[in-house]
Amino acid sequence: MKIKTMAAYAAEGKEPEILFWVGCAGSFDDRAQKVTRAFAEILTAAEMEFAILGNEEQCTGDPARRAGNEFIFQMVALQNIETLNMYQVKKIVTACPHCFNTIKNEYPALGGTYEVVHHTQLLQQLIDEGRIKLKEGGTFQGKRITYHDSCYLGRINGVYEAPRAVLASLDSQLVELKRSKQNGLCCGAGGAQMWKEDEPGDKRINIERSEEALATGASVIAVNCPFCLTMMSDGVKAKEKQDEVMVLDLSELIVQNLA
Amino acid sequence: MVQQILFLILAGGASAYAWTQFMAIRKTILLGQDEVITGDTSARWRNVLLIAFGQKKMFKRWIPAVFHLFIYVAFLFTQVELIEIFIDGVFGVHRFFASLLGGFYTLIINTIEILSVLAFVATFIFLARRNLLKVPRLVKSELNGWPKLDANLILIFEVILLVAIFSMNGADVVLQGRDPLHYHDTGFLAVSSWLGPALFGGLSDGALVLVERAGWWLHLGMVLLFLNYLPKSKHLHILLAFPNTFFARQRPRGEMENMPAIMNEVKSMMGLAEDTGAADEELPEFGANDITTLSWIDVLGAYTCTECGRCSSVCPANATGKQLSPRKIMMDIRDRADEVYTKIQSGKPEYAVDAEKPLDKTNFNDGKSLFDYITREELHACTTCNACVEACPVLINPLEPILKMRRYEILTESAGPGSWLPMFNSIENSGAAWSMTIDREEWTKA
Known part of the structure; x- marks a missing residue:
């Protein structure tokens, strides 16, 4: 894939329509990389001028801050803001709700104010505006799909409808989880849990959530977050259901249905 | 006259003692650090109106919300009767509002009576939920001991109070027929007009007066007891829910x-800001390890908590058997705040950092946190x-103190x-x- 960086745009004296903030998981995790590629493919299909920061991007600092390490957070956050402000970035899209939350809600206090959207919001917009066309009767038509609200997109930032509207465009059958929207149950990865083992308990949180998702009888568990993707995939695998049930990011669903 | 003097002594004494207790709670809450209050004041008042007064968030769970509403609305309306009790008590009159308000009085008392019946039912349902049905969030281990007793005591107080109201009104209705000059006609009362004659119809005048007075004094006594019990109890939420929201x-x-x-500090390290020299000073402690390093808003939250456990029942860590329970976090903050306040009040030099100076929140160390x-x-x-x-x-925000303590652990202790x-x-x-x-x-x- 040929993806232009902000530096390349700047060299041409141009500005892209939007900056795609890829995030660490989207850059480095094998599974999440597929989501990144799917989303980049959709943006390309929509003929959107977008750029990435590439190697100038750094971790937003979310896991360090939530673990309690404000020093590390401030270090990377301030460097990121320097970079973003240098390129005069105005609008950012990201496929990670943690990056989304930190840039949207925490960077302003440090001097970085941007319009930030989550990729599910942009997907909805592109579908609504007709910038991407979906197949009639695509791969997921009539299939039972359940949707797992990530904490950082859902309860923390109140985005519940955009991802559901995107799912609706697939003509599939959305089965809500027992705990959804404001009451959604965490996948277990937030607050820097992704980087450590669970504390002792009866059960891992992702198992609890995966059991709930499997109980819906859906053949696809749709997610909007790379950490949820890992946690739910692990949970489904632990329940030995990986052959029957797929855990997919919304952009992966859409990319398969592009006309 | 004897009753008036007794009333003044009892009500005055109990109110004064309650006042000192509430002031102590205020001082305890203010052991927390100052926090700048930002944001939209009209949004704050909206929260008070909708969430505290209007109980909006209670209705995320319908069953307890409806029964809680019965008790809450009954409590609000009973205040009218309480005002009358105070006027009657001070001036030695009987049912001061009855002749003054006429038909409107009948309406008010009827409203109170119907709400009281609903509150009576709700109280027993709540006792059952805690002690028979054992609703999971109401029997978790952090409630063992005092919190469990506290919850049941409040419900029992409520039952006694309601019994007092109906004894007072029931006996009054019968007395209205026998001595209409002293006992003003209250009109038809939904409960007492049949419960009164049914229970007390056969009593002598003397016995009736005794029942009516006993109900009146018991009602007053329970209110005063409750007022002094509040500061020691999770039930403080009935007051603090308003400032907390x-x-x-x-x-x-x-x-x-x-x-x-x-x-x-990081900006100056990166050369992004003028070095103010602040970096040369000894860095203060970061995060929170005690009441005095939390914000007073966190401590207010701890005193507002009524231990309903809705937080813990939705906590993913708690639901999967981990130690964490957000409710316990708030209860622990309250217990520790009580301890710190009591120790500072004791004035014992052993708790001072500098024994030469008076003990206060900046000069306090009991070796605990x-x-x-x-x-x-x-x-x-x-x-x-x-x-x-x-x-x-x-x-209440239980996440805030958790994150502040994580900051203390990482930044101050490097742990x-x-x-x-x-x-x-x-x-x-x-x-x-x-x-x-x-x-x-x-x-x-x-």
């Missing part, structure tokens, strides 16, 4: 409180999912889970949350 933080839920001291109440395992189990924050019907170290190092050294051998544009090459 007003002072609840307005910043976005996903925004952790910024730490300007660290931000400026919040970490003696809240284990690290609890703090480390939090996923910051905000389910507890969303669940609280009175806008914390060892498995976080590679993440910290990797972010610091290579700007990535994992230590990687590939570059960030790798995915474009496939």
